[in-house]
Every structure is written in C-alpha cells, then in structure tokens.
Amino acid sequence: MTVTPTIRRLFAYCLPFLALWFFFAKESPYAKYTLLGENPQPTLCATDSHSATDDFPWESISPTEKLVWIDCYANQQCARLKVPLDYSHPGGASAAMALIRTPSAVPHDSPNYRGPVLINPGGPGGSGVDTVAAAGTLLSTIIGPEFDIIGFDPRGIGRSTPRISFFGSRAERQIWTVESVSTFSVNSSADALARAWARGIVLGQLAGKGDNGSLRFMTTDHTARDMLKIVQAHGRDKLQYWGFSYGSVLGATFAAMFPQHVGRLIIDGVMDSEDYYATKWSKNLFDADKTWMSFINGCVAAGPAGCALHAPTAAEIIEKVDKVYASLRKRPIPVQTDTSSGLVDWSMVRATIFASLYSPYAMFPTLARILADLHEGNGTTLFKLLEQPAFQCACDPAQYQFERLLDATSGIICNDGERVSPAYEDLVGHYGRLSETSSWADVWERPRMPCLGWPDFPKNHFRGPFVANTSFPLLLIGNTMDPVTPLWAAKKMSEGFAGSVVLTQDSPGHCSVASVSICTFIYIRQYFLDGRLPQPGTVCPVDVPLFPPSPSPDVADEDQAQVRFLNSLSAADRRLFEAATELVKMSPVRFLGGI
Structure with a gap:
C-alpha cells in the first residue's frame, strides 16, 4: 500500500480527537504517533496543533478595534481584532481575535464585490486561521471570487487571546494526556469507564484551579457577538x-440571537443545538452504525482488487473485524x-475505524488495508502510519505561545452546557442509554467528562430557544449517513428558523466536504451569490466512488467514463469539481479535541 502524505496527515490529526469531534495533536494520547514534520492540512470540524510549527509572528500584530490587515502566509492577510472579554461590561478587559483572509479577486470598490464570508471549522476548538491558511483558495473557488474568505480562531483558541489552558506547561499536559490512552475507549477494559470518570473530575478541577478569571467568558454566545464585531469591522451589518x-x-446561536x-x-453537518447546550451529547450517533455499514457494503461491492478486506458477504467482513477486536x-x-x-491495541483500532467514518471517500481504502493486515496479526501498517518522533520540551516557550490546545474544546463545551452530575452512577446510566443508540458509544461518551468537575460558573448565557424569523433564510446541509451529525438534526433545527431549507447530500461522511458533489456546491455558490435556495426536499448525489475502481482490463473504459463526465461539465463546474476533490483529499473533517 502506498501511504500518501495526505493520508498520513489525516490519521495524524484524526486519531487524537476521537474522544470528542469535526474539522482535526501533540497533547493527545496518541501524540507519539502523529506526524509533526509535515505541513498540516486544514481542519473543518476539530482541533490540531498547527501553530506549533507556525512561523508567522502573530505577536507582532497589535490588537485593534479597527481591522488592520498585514501580509501573511501565502498571498493572504492577517489581523487581530480587539473585542470585549465580557460583553456585559464592554469597557472592561478585552480579548483579541486572530483573523486571516483570502482576499476577493474582485476589488472592494467594485459593485461586484460581495463582502466577507466567515468560516468556522467546528470542534469546538477548531482553528479558522489554519483552515483558511491551507484551504482558503479552494473555499474561494467554491463560494466565489467575489467574496473575501475569512478564518478566525474563536475566543480562547489558538492565536486568539486570552487562551483556555488548564496546565502550567506543555510537559504537564503531555504527561496527563499520555496517561489517558487506557480510557480512550470507555469499553477498553473493565475499569475504563470508571477511570475516565475520575480523570474527568480531575480535569474539571484543574480548569478551575488554573483560571485567571477569563475562562467563564469562553462561550459560544460570546463568540457569536465576536462574529458580529468582525462583520461590523468590515463596515457591514449582516x-x-x-x-x-x-x-x-x-451559526444557529448567532441566527437566534x-x-x-x-x-x-x-x-x-448540523448538530442538535438543544442537545448540545443540555450537555447530553445523546443524539449524535443515530446514523453512525449506518455509516460503518457503508464501509462493509462498499467493500463487498468493490471486490478483492478494490478492497483489501473483501469478502463475498457483509457478514463475513463483520466476522473479520470482530476477530480483530477479539484478538486485540x-x-x-x-x-x-x-x-x-x-x-497496537483495541483503543487505537476503534479510533482508527471511527476516524475513517468522518472522511470515508479519503480513508476507506486505507482502512481496509489496515484491517486486513490486523486480521493477519500484523499491526505494523497502522503503527507506521501514525509513527512520529517523541514529544520534546521546548527550549523557548515563546515558540509555542500560540499553539492550539485541546483544553479549549472542554472549556467551551462545559461553559456552554448545563452542569453534569458528578455522580458515577449517573455517568453509567448515560453511557447505557447512549449504547442503546449506537455501537460507537464507547468512543463518544467522553465529550462530557471534563464537565463532571467543572467550576460553578453562572449559566446566564444564551442557550436557546432556536426560533427566529431571520432577515434571510438559512441553508442547512446534512448527509444521509453522517456518523456524528445525523440528517435528523438538520431537519429538526430547520423547523425553528422561518423559511430555512435543508439540502440533503446522499453520502456517508461528516459534512458536505466529506465527498465531491457538484450539485451540493452549486447550491452553496448560488446561495451566497444570488440568495437562491434549493427546493425543499432536494437531494444531491455525489460524483466520486466510495472505493476507487480497481485496475482491470476495462480500466480504459473507466478512464473514458471519467473523461466523459469531466467533459460534460462547464468550465466553472469543472473548477468547482477540482476544488472539491482537493478538499476531500485533504480529509478536512476532523474530530473534536480529547481529554
């Protein structure tokens, strides 16, 4: 098997964040297996530590209330926007938002200029700066050259300050996270759930102990207010x-507020915001098993040349995977x-499989090879895929002053949501109920864990209701087989926003960028450019196979079919297809940060 740098980076970013989500660290339990020596890829649904190798001097930009852009990265511009730390006391302490933009190809004084589009890659804890630094040009191709593409690190995250941090040093954080390997799956051992519960209590206590007074203001509703400040700093109102x-x-919080x-x-990739703010995390996995079965059935259909784990029936492939589990x-x-x-153990393999469900079109062929080797008792393929140099302490702490930390994910989740009962019996009950919805409950129970011992901050921030007659209707997008944001949630959230429309993409994977759909991206562009919404009930197909065609005597026919498809596209749609294909190769959807 040829392991491309893109695939290596996918695993390097995906595996550490299995415990929580998208959108993809050195602080993770699998830090020794991540690849820090390669240029990072963007994240559209999670967290990584790109800024550890970021050589742009963010500290040289003074935060200002008006946007002052300077050149940075590759043909892009950066700024730091000064905003109130506490919007109920706007004259008090301030925070600084780190922003990057891929400039519009249209001059700002042109009547064709359409303003900025803000990008959030998810998480919580994902860096919009990283996303736009790496994929801004691709996003511009999809959305349209009439727009500036703006990435920002939300408050508490990455290069935005003050930052959410629970530890006194990188070494302390590394020691803590390495020890969490044994509870990465709460079903990895007889005491894994209890150990995860205990670690969650401690992490919440560490958050309170290390708080400098800013932690309570790291909430989604404050970030929504920051986004309005960013828009207004561009001289716009919407x-x-x-x-x-x-x-x-x-986005739903902003629209409701x-x-x-x-x-x-x-x-x-729409979450049920009510479930999120209730800190239940109980409705994410409704389609996770269906997504997993898309791998099984796709492997059967791909044949032995197209899928390394192939067997004639789905039952036989499941039996092979069960054998791998039992052996490990x-x-x-x-x-x-x-x-x-x-x-190579149970937790690592569970993480690997679940990571692939986020980006099946990029990962399923590689996953098949990994599982086939594990079935034969060979763990080298997986291990080498994740191998990297051991953690080393920094000689100069300033080198990592804007490094994004997994602490931010827990900070935002626990600040946003309802308090979680610290009683172990209540955790057992929650896990039992979650297990009834999906076989992947063991890797999804942990997002709530740090909230068990969280500081007793006031819960007076916005947490709904998500009902509004917005000045322009929302567009919601959901996949038919999304492992963590089921299509059901998009339809539910749409009910609260008058005139909104749900666009369905008929594919497995997390968020529309998990695959290539000209149909989906045309609707996205039309919505931004002309305000045109798809008709309710619209379903978009995808334009690439789940498992690439295997070499065969008919390969020439397969190539010709691809050529015919590309030739059928207009020049604009072909550019759209190529940009979307590059995004899928980057596997942009990532996990949330883990404990």
Whole structure:
C-alpha cells in the first residue's frame, strides 16, 4: 500500500480527537504517533496543533478595534481584532481575535464585490486561521471570487487571546494526556469507564484551579457577538457564514440571537443545538452504525482488487473485524520500527475505524488495508502510519505561545452546557442509554467528562430557544449517513428558523466536504451569490466512488467514463469539481479535541 502524505496527515490529526469531534495533536494520547514534520492540512470540524510549527509572528500584530490587515502566509492577510472579554461590561478587559483572509479577486470598490464570508471549522476548538491558511483558495473557488474568505480562531483558541489552558506547561499536559490512552475507549477494559470518570473530575478541577478569571467568558454566545464585531469591522451589518459541525451550533446561536443580522448563513453537518447546550451529547450517533455499514457494503461491492478486506458477504467482513477486536482485547500487538516501538491495541483500532467514518471517500481504502493486515496479526501498517518522533520540551516557550490546545474544546463545551452530575452512577446510566443508540458509544461518551468537575460558573448565557424569523433564510446541509451529525438534526433545527431549507447530500461522511458533489456546491455558490435556495426536499448525489475502481482490463473504459463526465461539465463546474476533490483529499473533517 502506498501511504500518501495526505493520508498520513489525516490519521495524524484524526486519531487524537476521537474522544470528542469535526474539522482535526501533540497533547493527545496518541501524540507519539502523529506526524509533526509535515505541513498540516486544514481542519473543518476539530482541533490540531498547527501553530506549533507556525512561523508567522502573530505577536507582532497589535490588537485593534479597527481591522488592520498585514501580509501573511501565502498571498493572504492577517489581523487581530480587539473585542470585549465580557460583553456585559464592554469597557472592561478585552480579548483579541486572530483573523486571516483570502482576499476577493474582485476589488472592494467594485459593485461586484460581495463582502466577507466567515468560516468556522467546528470542534469546538477548531482553528479558522489554519483552515483558511491551507484551504482558503479552494473555499474561494467554491463560494466565489467575489467574496473575501475569512478564518478566525474563536475566543480562547489558538492565536486568539486570552487562551483556555488548564496546565502550567506543555510537559504537564503531555504527561496527563499520555496517561489517558487506557480510557480512550470507555469499553477498553473493565475499569475504563470508571477511570475516565475520575480523570474527568480531575480535569474539571484543574480548569478551575488554573483560571485567571477569563475562562467563564469562553462561550459560544460570546463568540457569536465576536462574529458580529468582525462583520461590523468590515463596515457591514449582516453576517455571511459557513460553519461545520460545532460551527452549526455557533451559526444557529448567532441566527437566534441576531436574526436581523443574517445575510447568508450555511450550517453544514448540523448538530442538535438543544442537545448540545443540555450537555447530553445523546443524539449524535443515530446514523453512525449506518455509516460503518457503508464501509462493509462498499467493500463487498468493490471486490478483492478494490478492497483489501473483501469478502463475498457483509457478514463475513463483520466476522473479520470482530476477530480483530477479539484478538486485540486478548493480546495487543507489539510493534517495533527503525525509529520507535509501541503497541497496537483495541483503543487505537476503534479510533482508527471511527476516524475513517468522518472522511470515508479519503480513508476507506486505507482502512481496509489496515484491517486486513490486523486480521493477519500484523499491526505494523497502522503503527507506521501514525509513527512520529517523541514529544520534546521546548527550549523557548515563546515558540509555542500560540499553539492550539485541546483544553479549549472542554472549556467551551462545559461553559456552554448545563452542569453534569458528578455522580458515577449517573455517568453509567448515560453511557447505557447512549449504547442503546449506537455501537460507537464507547468512543463518544467522553465529550462530557471534563464537565463532571467543572467550576460553578453562572449559566446566564444564551442557550436557546432556536426560533427566529431571520432577515434571510438559512441553508442547512446534512448527509444521509453522517456518523456524528445525523440528517435528523438538520431537519429538526430547520423547523425553528422561518423559511430555512435543508439540502440533503446522499453520502456517508461528516459534512458536505466529506465527498465531491457538484450539485451540493452549486447550491452553496448560488446561495451566497444570488440568495437562491434549493427546493425543499432536494437531494444531491455525489460524483466520486466510495472505493476507487480497481485496475482491470476495462480500466480504459473507466478512464473514458471519467473523461466523459469531466467533459460534460462547464468550465466553472469543472473548477468547482477540482476544488472539491482537493478538499476531500485533504480529509478536512476532523474530530473534536480529547481529554
């Protein structure tokens, strides 16, 4: 198997964030397996540590109340916007929002200029700066050259300050997270759930102990107010926005709080915001098993040349995977390479499989090869895919001053949501109910864990209702087989926003960017450019196979079919197809940060 740098980066970013989400660290339990030596890819639904290798001097930009852009990265511009830390006391302490833009190809004084579109890659904890730094040009191609593409690190995250941090040093954080390997899946051992509960209590206590007074203001409703400030700093009154995964909660919150300031607002991979703010995390997995079965059935259909784990029936493939599980439960696989050594165990494989459900079109062929090797007792393929140099302390702490931290994910989730009972019996009950909805409950129970011992902050921020007559209707996008944001949630959230429309993409994966659909992206562009919404009930097909066609005597015919498809596209649609294809190769959808 040829492991491309893109695939290596996918796993490097996906695996550490399984415990919580999208949109993809060195602080993770699998830090020793991530690849820090390669240029990072964008994240459209989670967190990573791109800024550890970020050589742009963000500290050289002074935060200002008016946007002052300076050149940064590759043909892009950066700024830091000064906003109130506490909007109920706007004259008090301030925060600084880090922003990046891929400029419009149209001059700002042209009548064709359409203003900024803000991007949120999800998480919570994902960096819009990273996303636009790496994929701004692709997003511009999809949305249209008439717009500026704006990425921002939400308050508490990455290069925005003050930052959410529970530990005194990177070394302390690394020691803490490495120890969490044993509870990465709360079904990894007889005491894994209890250990995860205890660690959650401690992490919440650490958050309170290390709070400098700013932590309580790291909430989604404050970030929504920050977005309005960003829009107004551009001299505009209405938000244009595309948010993924948790970014759908942020977008829905903005729309409910400021319905009169909605210009164009897309939420993609839609979470049930009521469930999120209740800190239940109980309705995410409704379609997770269906997404997993798309791998099984796709492998059967792909044949032995197209899927390394192939068997004639779905039952036989499931039996192979069950054999892998049983073997690893009994005995992890020791692996030694030229540069490191370690174990391939139950938790790592569960994480690998669940990671692939986010980006099946990019990952399923590789997943099949990994599982086929594990079925034969060989863990080297998976281990080497994730292998990286060991953690090293920084000689100069300033090198990591804008490093994004997994702490931010827990900080925002626990600040936003209802308090969670710290009683172990209540956690057991929640896990039992979650297990009734999906076989993937063991890797989804942990988002709530740090909230068990969270500081007793006031819960007086906005948490609904999500009902509004917005100044322009919302567009919601959901996949038919999304592992963590089921289509059901998009339809439910749409009911609260007058005139909104749900666009369905008929594919597995998390968010529309998990696959290539010319149909979907044409609707996205039309919505931003002309305000045209799809007809209710519209379903878009995808234009790429789940498993690429295997080499065969008919390969020439397959190539010709692809050529015919591309030739059938207009020049604009072909550019759209190529940009979307690059996004899928980047596997932009990521997990949330983990404990």
